[in-house]
Amino acid sequence: MIWNEHKETMSRDEMSAMQGHRLHKMVDYVYHNVPFYRKKLQEMDLIPDDIRTIEDIVKLPFTTKQDLRDNYPYGLQAAPQSEIIRIHASSGTTGNPTIVVYTRRDIEIWAECMARCLTAYGMTRNDTFSVSYGYGLFTGGLGAHYGVEKVGGAVVPASTGNTEKHIRLIRDLGIDGIACTPSYALHLAEVMEQLGIDKSEIKLRIGAFGAEPWTENMRQEIESRLGLKAYNLYGLSEIMGPCVSFECSCQSGSHINEDHFFPEIIDPVTLEPLGRGKHGELVFTTLTKQGMPLLRYRTRDLCSLIEGDDCPCGRKMVRMSPVMGRSDDMLIIRGINVFPSQVESVILDIPECAPRYLLVVDRVDNLDTLTVHVEMRPEYFAGADTIDAITDLAKKVSFKLRSVLSINAQVQIRQPGSLERSVGKGKYVIDNRVLR
């Protein structure tokens, strides 16, 4: 089934023409409503009329996560406040979250794009769907929620946590589909086995998994343990949230809703656009967004756009390969973005700690764990001599990390001089998660 046959099966020529038209309008809109973009375009000696076709997109400036931080909170907002009906936030490196704002039409388009994803997974209005992304500032929960409602299915807003109760609901309500992170799906399978509930007792047939990288092996494991078909769901809050691209039943790449989000692949070093089939950094331009439109936003996700628009499912929308890495040092832990620099900013603010740290990421029972190693300054211990003093310090660091990262981290206090000085990128992160 295809949710929007007209848009999803449009010929390449029609699609390009529509994208060019929308891009022109978008550039005109940001030029007149976002001082940040007007200044950038003026510096490049560009006016909106210079952007006529979708090929002209390469003339436009890039936008980075740093630009979002520098313009915190409302600097990139294009619509008047009276038109904004939703605000989401994701974590930022310096404690400043990244704010995204939505107009009513943005929310409608989000639901429309999400409905396309769910329909491609085989969901219909007869289905009951559990949304087990976190609800709240994170875009995952509400994004998937509105999509299920758009299709006409019944949403079970389970969110995360209370896994046992959730599993009972999946069994007792005969829930048909679930949207969550792939690692949470494996955790569900684990707890189900502990409860002695066999997969034959549950009816789940669709899994919409995203918000973190996963592999073909994880897909097979989830499918065999939960007895469902696992589909990729890709998105990022800066662009919209989950719904940006999705797998169809052919599962050879994820179709991008390119009538709303125009993708490019660039070389992350030279910033030169790369052709189809070439591996590089994924860049998106929003073509219809009103609240916070972005031009050529650098996602830092590394992947490629698949050659050929001849997917057997009938959709003509371009497909992206699975994301195989990042062009920065961002970690995705339980679906939450974590930058080592965030941890650094917290540690630097704690006088009892030396400015050195080590992050260790692991996957225990299919759930990501983060342990932060910090060195105690010798001067701090001079005023104390009990274990309590050390556990109190660990608690203090853990509390401060939680308020900035939005996830719980184990804190390990280390003796002075025991951590290597962070030299060069990546030295202060050990990621033990094996994407099997």
Added chain:
Amino acid sequence: MTVHQLSIFIENKAGTLVGLLRQLKEANISLIAISISDTMDYGICRIICSEPMKAYEFLKDAGVAVSLREVIAVELDDEPGRAADAIGILSDEGLSIAYMYSFRLTGKGVIVFRTDDNPRAIEALRRGGLTMIREDDLSKLV
């Protein structure tokens, strides 16, 4: 009426204790008593030694997380029940003990502990007729 004790924060990792002991050897410090309390990941090593001030300065300069504390060291006759008597005195005073360990000194037993109120503990122990070791007594030994 107290003796100085060094407390050193150490990680629960192979080689950390021997590293510390070698540093003390380098400073020509003799150990009189040593005790280690541990959690899963780290511990605190408490040491009574010759020249505690010198040892403290030496370790501090080497960047070690070390603290210097005054602790009470009570001498006990080598007979059953003497430790119970000593602790009973503190208990009757309503004083609690943060940590404690013991060693032997010239035929007598010595218990070392830190309470939440050292002056009160010393006063109570003295009233109970117990002898507390002074730093001088220790330095004579080494």
